[in-house]
Amino acid sequence: MSAEPDKNFRLEQACATDDSIQQVHAQLQKTKPEKTGGYPLLPLGILGLMCAAVFFGSIYLAHNSIRFDPLVYNEHASRDKPGAQKIVPLTRAQLGKKVFDVTCIACHQANGLGLPGQYPPLAGSEWATGSEERVIRIVLHGLNGPIKVEGKDFNNVMAPLGEALKDEQIANAISYVRASWGNNAPEVTPEAVAKVRAETAGRKTYWTAAELEQVK
Numbered sequence: 001m002s003a004e005p006d007k008n009f010r011l012e013q014a015c016a017t018d019d020s021i022q023q024v025h026a027q028l029q030k031t032k033p034e035k036t037g038g039y040p041l042l043p044l045g046i047l048g049l050m051c052a053a054v055f056f057g058s059i060y061l062a063h064n065s066i067r068f069d070p071l072v073y074n075e076h077a078s079r080d081k082p083g084a085q086k087i088v089p090l091t092r093a094q095l096g097k098k099v100f101d102v103t104c105i106a107c108h109q110a111n112g113l114g115l116p117g118q119y120p121p122l123a124g125s126e127w128a129t130g131s132e133e134r135v136i137r138i139v140l141h142g143l144n145g146p147i148k149v150e151g152k153d154f155n156n157v158m159a160p161l162g163e164a165l166k167d168e169q170i171a172n173a174i175s176y177v178r179a180s181w182g183n184n185a186p187e188v189t190p191e192a193v194a195k196v197r198a199e200t201a202g203r204k205t206y207w208t209a210a211e212l213e214q215v216k
């Protein structure tokens, strides 16, 4: 009994001729399966372009917006107009005040006069305003032993600052010293500091005034 339907099925299969089978297969091959997986490429491309536009737009703004300064973006504003704000970059000496106020002020004091008997003055000092080769060495590697500044004797220790400060910070601090409290000596560049740093790379001990007097 249970074998009956099976038998019929086989019988039906057997009834199919080669022609009818080919016909059915030909029809099956004509109808293509619907697309199910994958994304259409065009919208993805457009999305990519938009992302790129936003990305480069942001970078452009970051570089060129100058914080949307009204003076820069107002096409009617004139820089020469009375009262118009002028953008003047800070000088090396002005930048150096920050370094001085953090690093040197504790000893040499805000007025550059130092403390009698302990810390020599930078205001009017022949060392501070003289050869840049000497000042740079003092800041890089420190100074100890007897030294005469503006006719007064000191015999103390200044710790080296070459490890703590970058070339640019040293150049700025020295430039500030050389342009403040009535001092009027040329500024010192980071390149000059880098040069002295390289030339004295092996130096492990503090300088003495006597030694520095040998340096031009």
Ligand code: HEC
Pocket (backbone or CB within 6 Å): 100, 103, 104, 105, 106, 107, 108, 118, 119, 120, 121, 122, 125, 126, 127, 128, 135, 138, 139, 143, 144, 145, 146, 147, 149, 154, 155, 156, 157, 158, 159, 161, 173, 174, 177
């Ligand atoms: C911890 C205290 C201290 C700090 C900080 C210090 N100095 Fe000095 N400085 C001294 C002392 C002390 C001397 C003298 C050393 C000696 O007696 O041999 C000196 C000497 C000098 C001299 C040569 C003498 C003179 O008066 O012209 C210069 C230039 C100088 N310092 C610059 C600086 C600068 C620039 C900084 C900061 C970047 C600085 N010093 C930070 C204590 C300090």
